[in-house]
Amino acid sequence: MNICVFCSAYSLDERYSAPAAEFARLLGHGGHTLVWGGSNAGLMGVLADGVKEAGGRLVGVLVELLAHKGYQGADELVMTRDLAERKAQLLMRADAVVVLVGGLGTLDEVTEVLELKKHALHDKPVVVLDTTGFYDGLRSQLERMDAEGFLPRPLAELITFAGSPAEALALLAPASE
Structure with a gap:
């Protein structure tokens, strides 16, 4: 399976990097391909290193302005x-999407993927791996949008939340069937 991962390009402490590294190991050991922003920086680098070390394949989609941060070991x-083309390429190359901790870029990516899914322009699983409660506010806002009628599809059809790397990968299983 080609799994697109959105996450931070910043180096973060262990409470964020450890789940990313564990997810990367599971992804690689499962024989999956990581489709990601192509960077060697921060959590992106942690993911790429972990997938590569575990035998997985790497497909990076890098924007020209960040070419200097390109991961040299990508397959x-x-x-x-530009970023718009990058997002389109990431989604096109993916069978599923996983969201790890990140900043404005990650938030932009996940909201665009959800908007496209809302309009049935793709039906790929979208899973947020949230081991620390980082996305509690986003989850709460999405639940409110759902409850108050702002979403044309039930929230559970658009996105799911996982509390562990193993659970996140298991939630993607329907994509591989």
Whole structure:
């Protein structure tokens, strides 16, 4: 399975990097391909290193302005002109999407993927791996949108939340069937 992961390009402490490293190991040992932002920095680098060490494949989609941060060990590295093209390429190459901790870029990526899914422009599983409660506010906001009628599809059809790396990978299983 080609699994797109959105996450931070910043180096973060162990409470964030350890779940990312564990998810990477599981992804690689499962023979999956990581489709990610192509960077060697921060959690992106942790993910790529872990997947590679565990025998998985790496497909990076890098935007030109960040070419200097490209991961040198990728099996495939795609260069895009801008962030919009990068997001489109990431989604196109993925069978499923997993969201780890991140900042504004990660939030932008996940909301675009959800907007596209809301309009049935894809039906790929979207899972938020949230081991620390980092996304409690996002989850609460999405639940409120669902409860108050702002979503044309039930929230559970758009996104799921996982409390562990193993649970996140298990929630993607329907994508591989």
